């Protein structure tokens with residue numbers, strides 16, 4: 297018998313016309329899965345805690361850690377339940393935020409994430425995907441963990457943004473005006489990644505653009521087109537993720553980024569993504585990157601205020617073959633396993649004590 301085809305290899309049925317299916321409005325989904333006053337207060341406190349790090353009022357290291365993508369909410373909750381006691385154990389030196397990435401940008405094509413295709417079979421049940429994403433994030437907030445995600449499709453943001461403590465604008469969209477406008481209206485702290493070519497100027501431009509007020513085209517809470525006015529987001533920062541397969545986390549790169557931020561009149565605050573081009577896409581190298589960042593911090597590099605790690609219950613990655621998936625293993629980029637994650641976070645906290 298032939299092996300099932302990976303999603304990206306599946307033949308596309310020819311479409312002769314575009315089709316439209318209605319989605320619930322953000323207001324409808326929020327009404328179905330509301331946040332109570334305690335949950336709202338918790339998210340507000342989580343945002344404030346991250347802002348304190350960015351403003352230098354708290355010298356802990358911000359750590360955004362978790363799966364490259366969420367494809368199985370049960371495994372994500374299992375991961376979150378393990379992360380809670382670890383986050384508490386290191387809370388004196390690290391502020392731990394969980395990656396709950398429900399949208400994936402693709403270099404060409406591939407599975408686009410839980411929000412798009414929650415059944416992992418190309419059926420693209422987006423109403424279910426949105427509801428599952430919101431439900432999962434709400435449960436993670438209930439566990440006490442701040443939630444991080446990448447905001448890729450601006451239309452998705454109003455369904456989820458009240459749950460987010462931190463959001464990424466990814467390497468493929470940092471240069472997009474639409475994403476900068478989106479960031480300027482968010483209450484969450486936003487990390488702008490450098491471009492996929494390693495260029496940091498696009499992210500510095502994005503930080504400046506997002507800090508300003510904007511008027512932009514958007515969909516309102518009821519799903520109606522609106523002209524949105526945003527206040528500007530002062531809590532954004534650069535994320536160094538390497539580019540073109542070359543890392544950019546060494547002291548010379550960090551110093552260059554710090555200078556470029558200062559020359560642009562910005563307070564130099566940056567996060568190093570230990571994965572992606574910084575690990576040369578080898579998940580096992582994320583530890584090396586983290587150790588180098590810690591060494592720079594201990595040598596007095598105050599601009600370094602955060603790190604990102606891609607980690608799941610079990611290490612590595614697997615092809616997306618519905619019905620043949622291993623539990624707790626990434627279906628997108630390869631991740632560290634739980635034991636290495638625990639070891640690295642404990643080690644980071646010890647070194648920073």
Ligand SMILES: O=C[C@H](O)[C@H](O)COP(=O)(O)O
Nearest residue numbers: 400401402403404406628629
């Ligand atoms: O973080 C995940 C990936 O690096 C990103 O989504 C691009 O994925 P792709 O190159 O596998 O499409």
Ligand SMILES: C=C(OP(=O)(O)O)C(=O)O
Nearest residue numbers: 364466467468489537572
């Ligand atoms: C897609 C991601 O990163 P980048 O935008 O750096 O490729 C990610 O962090 O999942």
